[in-house]
Amino acid sequence: MPQRYSEDEIIARVFAPIAGVGALGLKDDAALLDPVKEPLVLTTDMVVAGVHFFADDPPALIAKKALRVNLSDLAAKGAEPIGFLLSLALPDDWTNSWLEAFAAGLAEDARAFRAPLIGGDTTATPGPLTISITALGRASRFVPRDGARAGDAIYVTGTIGDAALGLAVRRDQALAQRLSPEARDDLIRRYLLPKPRLDLAPWLRANAGAAMDISDGLAGDLAKLARASRTSAIVDLPSVPLSEAARAAIALDAALFETAITGGDDYEILFTAAPAAVPPAGAIRIGEIVAGDAPPLFLDARKKPVNFKKMSFSHF
Structure with missing residues (x-):
């Protein structure tokens, strides 16, 4: 098996370069954001290989889908993105090149949608690749699910x-x-x-x-x-x-x-x-x-x- 990054190297070499200001270079246990004057909107979605995508899908597209399904929740609530947290559970067969391509796709969408990476966690799993993202947004008015009225x-x-x-x-x-x-x-x-x-x-x-x-x-x-x-x-x-x-x-x-x-x-x-x-x-x-x-x-x-x-x- 080719040599792979250690957990510290994954953070420092793969994800820290694409992180936003509030992530503090991913050198701490938490992110630090300026106070938000508007209501804060939070959402989280998990995607799993074999359920939400195929394990052999291009890693950049897997990353983009994982982020976009969360941004879609923010959009439906009328919210503008602030940033996101990423939790990544990697199966036994991951490689440095796969992880770098994943991070490149994530970085591209983070820039395009103005939703920077601000923190997260990485771990190993005996199961399939699992990605959980928590997205944060702001909205002057939260659009609820329960606001429909007869005649609408x-x-x-x-x-x-x-x-x-x-x-x-x-x-x-x-x-x-x-x-x-x-x-x-x-x-x-x-x-x-x-x-x-x-x-x-x-x-x-x-x-x-x-x-x-x-x-x-x-x-x-x-x-x-x-x-x-x-x-x-x-x-x-x-x-x-x-x-x-x-x-x-x-x-x-x-x-x-x-x-x-x-x-x-x-x-x-x-x-x-x-x-x-x-x-x-x-x-x-x-x-x-x-x-x-x-x-x-x-x-x-x-x-x-x-x-x-x-x-x-x-x-x-």
Whole structure:
């Protein structure tokens, strides 16, 4: 086995050079941040090889996904990033080159999203690669999950289902071969590299009643939002935005439509707003919040209810 960095060398040579000012050069047991005048928003997400990504995915993309899923949570709350803490559990087969590529990807996104590394921990594990990030943000107004009201319009950003279909394509070679290379690559790219909608944070703070990012599937996450708000919802399924690549996959296998709606990993923003609000660019209205405590109702093009086998991805 090639010689590898010691734990102290990992900190000093790999992560300290990409850390932000508050990290104190990663020479202490804690970070030190200036007081934040606005409310502080904190979120944490863990990603695990074999669950959230493939172990042989490019290390830079693994790092970016781990950070971006946390930044997506901040965006949905209307928060601007301050920085993040990284906990990294490395399996037996890690190499210096893998770790350096991981850190390079992390540094690139930390700069792009103005979210510096400010601390963390490294350890060994007999299990799969495990990455936990805690992101910190600030928001003059926290956009809650429980703020939807009857009569509000329901919106989503971007397109839905690409990442779940990208995972399906990676698992099903027959499906992958039937898709065009462009469609296949587009879906896989969305699975590998979500895009946190931080640009929407100011609009959400000013206008959204409720919001959350779509991590476990549109159907299930809308049910969570409605339940938290003590409301119900009606969704017009033909209004749900799908990419051309997703439509191509669904044309090959109609069952993949359910995968797109319930599969998760979109990291788009699901939000509600008053009907008179002018939605931000790229947001599509898909339904309405209604009074009641029934699960959301999903209607097809003929206004017939559609029942899904499962509402969302679940770890357990």
